[in-house]
Amino acid sequence: MPLGPPDRTTPPIFRQGPSALTKLVLCAAAAIFLMVADARFKMVDPARQVLALALHPVQRLLLTPVDAWDTLQDYFRGTQRAMEAERLARRQLVQQAEKLSRVEQLQAENQRLRALLELRPAVAVSSQSAEVLYEAPDAYSRRLVIDRGSRNDVQLGAPVINDEGVLGQVTRVYRLSAEVTLLNDKDAAIPVLNTRTQQRNAAFGNSDGSGMELRFLAANADVKVGDTLMTSGLDGVYPPGLPVAKVTQVERRGDSSFARVDLSPVARLDSVRHVLVLKPLTLHEAAQAEAADAAASQAAANASAKATRKAANAAAKPASGGKAP
Numbered sequence: 001m002p003l004g005p006p007d008r009t010t011p012p013i014f015r016q017g018p019s020a021l022t023k024l025v026l027c028a029a030a031a032i033f034l035m036v037a038d039a040r041f042k043m044v045d046p047a048r049q050v051l052a053l054a055l056h057p058v059q060r061l062l063l064t065p066v067d068a069w070d071t072l073q074d075y076f077r078g079t080q081r082a083m084e085a086e087r088l089a090r091r092q093l094v095q096q097a098e099k100l101s102r103v104e105q106l107q108a109e110n111q112r113l114r115a116l117l118e119l120r121p122a123v124a125v126s127s128q129s130a131e132v133l134y135e136a137p138d139a140y141s142r143r144l145v146i147d148r149g150s151r152n153d154v155q156l157g158a159p160v161i162n163d164e165g166v167l168g169q170v171t172r173v174y175r176l177s178a179e180v181t182l183l184n185d186k187d188a189a190i191p192v193l194n195t196r197t198q199q200r201n202a203a204f205g206n207s208d209g210s211g212m213e214l215r216f217l218a219a220n221a222d223v224k225v226g227d228t229l230m231t232s233g234l235d236g237v238y239p240p241g242l243p244v245a246k247v248t249q250v251e252r253r254g255d256s257s258f259a260r261v262d263l264s265p266v267a268r269l270d271s272v273r274h275v276l277v278l279k280p281l282t283l284h285e286a287a288q289a290e291a292a293d294a295a296a297s298q299a300a301a302n303a304s305a306k307a308t309r310k311a312a313n314a315a316a317k318p319a320s321g322g323k324a325p
Contacts, residue, residue, distance in 0.1 A: 052174040063133065125239050127276045128152065130160075133177065142185040142209050142269070144168075148277060149176045157237055159278045165243035165266035166190065166231065167275060178277075182269050183244070184209050192229040192244050197222050200232050203245060203263055212245050212263035219252050219259045229263065236282040243267075 018026075038044040128148065136143035148154050150173050158170040160180045168188060172179040181188050188205040199222065203212045217223065227247040233240030245263035252259045 049174050053176060056174075056176045059133065125278050125281070127278045128154075130275050130277050132273050132275065136179060141187070142182040142205070143171070144180045144182065144272075145177050146180060146275060146277070147177060149174045149178050151175055154178050154277055155280055157280055159238045159242075159280070160275050161242060161278065162267055162272055162275050164268065166238065167267050167269060167272060169237070170277065180275070183265050183267075184211055184269060190238065190244060191232045191235050193232040193240075194223065195228045195230055196224075197227075199223075200234065201229075203229060211248075212265060214261040214263065215258075217259050217261055219257055221259060223247060223250055223259070223261055225250055228266075233281065237280045239278065239281055 034044065130146040130148040133145045133147050136145060144167075146160075154170060154173055156170060156173050160167045160170060166183060168180045168182040168185070169190075170178050171181040183190060183203070183205060185205045186207050186209060190203050191200065192203045193200050201214050201217060204215055205212055214223070225247050229244045229246065231238040231240055231242040231244055243266040245265050247261060248264045249262040250259060251261075
């Protein structure tokens with residue numbers, strides 16, 4: 001009688017499923033499908049928002065030691081900074097006393113000129129403060145994450161500034177946070193105005209994220225090192241007159257019909273902690289138009305009511321030459 005087992009099949013422990021190559025192909029196909037679906041149809045955005053909302057408490061918890069260390073450093077250096085700030089404030093107060101006396105006169109003159117030229121009054125842009133949580137973990141982009149989101153009425157595309165100038169624009173909004181694309185990101189663009197020549201152009205972020213540049217500018221264009229560029233307000237997003245960048249280098253080559261113009265952002269993008277989030281300019285214009293329509297409708301209603309009362313009073317009077325009963 002043979003001593004071997006009656007069943008010559010492979011024991012279950014050595015059975016294998018699909019091959020490793022088949023698993024690799026399936027996983028690669030699934031990854032490509034998810035990337036295309038996210039790029040085309042934004043199918044992964046709800047999951048990304050839910051994941052961001054779930055990870056927000058963990059992110060804040062992990063930032064607690066960093067915040068504690070920063071607070072401790074600020075405590076030890078606070079007294080010296082406060083004394084220096086006080087001395088600087090006293091000197092600036094003396095220097096600006098004369099300027100302040102001329103500001104009211106200039107504002108009154110500006111209002112009179114606007115009234116004479118029938119110019120539309122400047123739009124008052126509302127804003128809200130926010131704090132930078134951390135930089136986005138992406139080596140190929142320049143983005144920041146702030147602690148304000150859709151719960152705080154942060155709008156997609158809202159401009160973000162600080163006390164020095166424009167920082168960037170909100171490009172993704174979550175429930176409790178939002179991503180801000182900085183001006184030196186490779187995908188960033190902003191319309192600008194040269195304050196010296198009043199020439200309009202568009203500034204773009206460099207491909208390496210080191211700064212900004214003016215593209216497609218003619219080689220004989222009037223631009224110099226040191227020119228200040230500000231927002232033009234033509235895009236309907238950024239309010240006009242906000243500092244953006246300064247020209248640091250102008251290269252004019254004979255073999256090209258375009259000049260290479262390098263820019264340096266006015267705001268320090270690497271050391272910002274507190275920012276202001278503005279509402280897009282188009283929202284303010286829409287609100288003003290809606291208020292103007294409501295005021296016109298109210299004026300028309302008042303005029304109609306006044307005409308009705310006048311007609312009723314005229315009908316109640318006796319006919320001309322008659323006697324009252």
